[in-house]
Amino acid sequence: MSTPAGDGAVYFGRLRAGDAISDPSWVLRRTSTGDEILGRDGRWRRSDMLARAERGELPGTLEPLGPVLPGVLVTLVQRRFHAAWRTIERQQAGEFTLRLAVPGTGSAYERLDDEARAETARFLRRAPLVASGEQGNVRTDGMWVWPETIAQQVLETGEPPEDEFFYHIRARAFLFPGEVAPSVIERARALLAMAAAPDGRVREANVPGREPPPTREERQRALSAWHAEWTAKHAPSTPFRPENHPGDPDYAANYVDVEASPEAEREYTARAREIMGLDPETGERTDL
Template identity: 70%
Template structure:
């Protein structure tokens, strides 16, 4: 009996109209051996999973074009997807725990996104109709993901027309990779109901949203964040001054070097330590630098 020998995977990008080869909508691969072939797709979490998408696209059952990719780009795209998905998980944990301001999405169509194809439509509808239930009323169900509150009728609008929801809300859905917490704390549901009551009563103008998270300190102002950032920079410089090379001969005539040589010469590990804490101070995800409240 001969040993099974697998070939190297062959990678494909499945492109929607307007996609760049360097950033395809889907990354697929096929591994072939003596006993057959295995097709996989790179998931939004950056992990490979079995899928029939490649075969279905080859048969013309799914739209889009297939383009061959080398092995390096899929590896890089997987690393990016994993990093982004870790940020999504951190954001969802905050939403689940009630650490985010709530705001109400309204029915209607945005202008920044094109009409959704069947697959994007299905993903969007699954998000809109699957998130935790806030309340059922005569006007329909309302749902929340711990940051946005919306009428489920938006899902019906997307399904019927293919038009995406309002821009700010749809951007959020994209940023969360179409994911939501399976449940949120009861207090989040209570807050969401309160917002819906305000919206129904026509309280205020513009978007109905919370001014602050109840029972928690208001977020720092930008001025407060910048002061904290300055203090962290001074602390970080003092911490690494003794272990950072001092090379003024490389910067003749630079009068600022003596004061800022740690910024210039610090090790990659020290640089990353500074970056992570600086992002946290400024209200950004520590790994990706993305805003947390989108």
């Protein structure tokens, strides 16, 4: 079986329902010293998951990975983890509007197996506590606020929470801050006291003391301003090669976009993503 050059390990992807080989639920490897699992944080740890999957004790299938894919998947997991924690740190500080999740299920995700139920319930039951009363606990991760009873619903039925909320949980790799700012807890309690909107959605209009999030039109204007600033900054150091583009009448006006160095392109892309409300490294949305 092929393995990454010089690695000496045999790699497997563990695929559950809906997984693709290019994005398995878990990446596993067998080394000369034992079996390991690639954690959500991109670090390898000892685990018996591979042996249990081989014995048929876990849902899903095992697929061997070729010599290239394991390295790609490790990088992908690490990038997702760092992106999740960048956003979680902002949630912890109270930089996002809060929204209330309500009991009920969505339609975008398949029924959860026992493993996914446990992982989802752990998130729902261990995030910072907002309030506790006759109706049970209410928790928050600094972006969503939810009744802990949703965890029991997940465990008993296997149905995931509503679509947007479950998308958020998955996008954060089932991670949450150990604590949030006291002001976030106060805001979450105020959210619970709000009258429900006609569609059942309760959500802050904006973070208290701050302007509402920019509209798409405002983001587009900011993006245009950033492009102009970036172009002026890099024009003196960017080569002008009109001879290589004889049929392009717009080359003179846009040559910085065409000829910019990889470093300059990365600078532009990272800031452009931030302006549009995306993670600067991955380009994924941070406000969901």
